[in-house]
Amino acid sequence: MFLWILSVICNTVQEKELMEKGKNVFYQEVTENDELASVSIYVITRNASVRVSMTHTKVRGKSNNFKKEGNLENKESSTSEGEKAVKNSTKIEESSFSELDEDFDDIGELVHNEWRKKLTKKGMYCIQVHNPSKKSVEYSISAYSIKKTNEETKAFDNFKNTLQTLASLLDKVKAENYYFNVQQNKNIKEARNIRRLVNFLILFPILTVVIGWVKHAIARHMVKPSKKKFANVF
Known part of the structure; x- marks a missing residue:
């Protein structure tokens, strides 16, 4: 009997707005079933830019893909709100991502138009988007992955x-x-x-x-x- 393996394409897109000196943090997990995974950020506001940092760890928490630290629906976040969100996170998330927060690059890579990275290693990725300018910036973040499944x-x-x-x-x-x-x-x-x-x-x-x-x-x-x-x- 033959084993039929399906590949399911998953694509998640979110649009966000960062106020002055604001910061968003997202988590994306790459499992053994992911054949191909990537994350991309596109700056929507013209003549604007954001700074993006990404770190990787093998530790897996219970957070969903693209779960923001704090309230996902809140599109306005500042540095202080981000710190409060970390404090209000569950113990599992704190223990899972404390290593990520310590090793984070606060400066990050300056992105004017589009930023794209392939997630080649298994484990949890933490993506930080920071607005260094004095005006609000709209951007979109998307995750693309191909997952294997043998469900008929x-x-x-x-x-x-x-x-x-x-x-x-x-x-x-x-x-x-x-x-x-x-x-x-x-x-x-x-x-x-x-x-x-x-x-x-x-x-x-x-x-x-x-x-x-x-x-x-x-x-x-x-x-x-x-x-x-x-x-x-x-």
């Missing part, structure tokens, strides 16, 4: 049945194609034989006439008397 759903069963039907139809077409190729080769051989026969029938009268003319010429030459031999007689 009804749609997949229908798809598998369709593939099996197509395979049987292809076998049938292949057999019919082979039969037609054999029949075509036979027809070609018969056509060549008929062409040879027709050519022979066309040449046969000509050969008959030529042979008759040759026999007539030989017989005439043998019967005709020589002029020198009978010159004195006549």
Whole structure:
């Protein structure tokens, strides 16, 4: 029995707004089932920029993908609000991500348009977005991943049945194609034989006439008397 493995494409997009000197922190987990994962940030506000830092750890917490420290629905956050959010986090999140917070790069990479990173290692990634300017900045953050799953759903069963039907139809077409190729080769051989026969029938009268003319010429030459031999007689 074959093991059917499906690849599910997951894409999460969020739009955020950072006020002056604001900061957002997101978590993205890469598991063994993730074949390909990446995170991208796009700055929506024109002539604006943000600073992005990302760290990786093998420790996994209970937070969901892209769970902000504090309230996810709150689009305005400052440095003090971020610190309060860390304090209000659960003990599991504090113990899981304390190492990340200590090793974080506060400066980060300056991003004017788009920032994209592939998540090649398994574990938890922590992404920090900081607004260094004195005006609010809108940006979007998205996560893209391809996950493996071996769950056979009804749609997949229908798809598998369709593939099996197509395979049987292809076998049938292949057999019919082979039969037609054999029949075509036979027809070609018969056509060549008929062409040879027709050519022979066309040449046969000509050969008959030529042979008759040759026999007539030989017989005439043998019967005709020589002029020198009978010159004195006549």
